[in-house]
Amino acid sequence: MISFDKITALSDNPKILAFAEFVISEAGDRPYPDYRQIDLMKVAGLVSHVFVLDYRAGFEGGILIHFSGTEIDDLFGHNITGQRSDTFYSGDDIGVFIMKLYRQAYVTGQPAYTRRSVHFKDATIDKNRIVENIMFPCSSDGDTIDFGLGFAQFTLTNAQIENRYILIDPLA
Numbered sequence: 001m002i003s004f005d006k007i008t009a010l011s012d013n014p015k016i017l018a019f020a021e022f023v024i025s026e027a028g029d030r031p032y033p034d035y036r037q038i039d040l041m042k043v044a045g046l047v048s049h050v051f052v053l054d055y056r057a058g059f060e061g062g063i064l065i066h067f068s069g070t071e072i073d074d075l076f077g078h079n080i081t082g083q084r085s086d087t088f089y090s091g092d093d094i095g096v097f098i099m100k101l102y103r104q105a106y107v108t109g110q111p112a113y114t115r116r117s118v119h120f121k122d123a124t125i126d127k128n129r130i131v132e133n134i135m136f137p138c139s140s141d142g143d144t145i146d147f148g149l150g151f152a153q154f155t156l157t158n159a160q161i162e163n164r165y166i167l168i169d170p171l172a
Helices: 004-008 014-027 040-049 070-076 095-107
Strands: 051-053 064-068 113-122 125-140 147-156 164-167
Touching: 004 014, 014 040, 014 147, 040 070, 040 095, 040 147, 051 070, 070 113, 070 147, 095 125, 095 147, 095 164
Parallel strands: none
Antiparallel strands: 051 064, 051 147, 113 125, 113 164, 125 147
């Protein structure tokens, strides 16, 4: 499993760090956490920002959202649990973020971190956000990635930042 130091080198956001520390501790000595064995109520104050990707369903038509916290649902104006990312994600970075970074995280088994300016626009949303998130690939058998457990924090703003899309190499 990745070391906590690699996360602190990327972010000083206390919620991101608390989530990362929790997931890393839940993984124990396994190479990946097992999402189905994790009790998210141990970090109940963070669950509203948590999302779970279901990699078992493949990537055809986007990535299936297995679970989404209320803060994430509020951004999109409805519950996105059970939907594929291409049916609700209106961020202008969908190609890089969902279709590239999260696919690479699945293929390589590496956690993904982003901090980015995103313009969300569809029939109900027209907002700029700074989004910081981290996602950890999960495996129930210690080898095959079946879920991705993540945390996202959104800040409404018109500010622009340099976008960062990073796969975190646990060995580097």
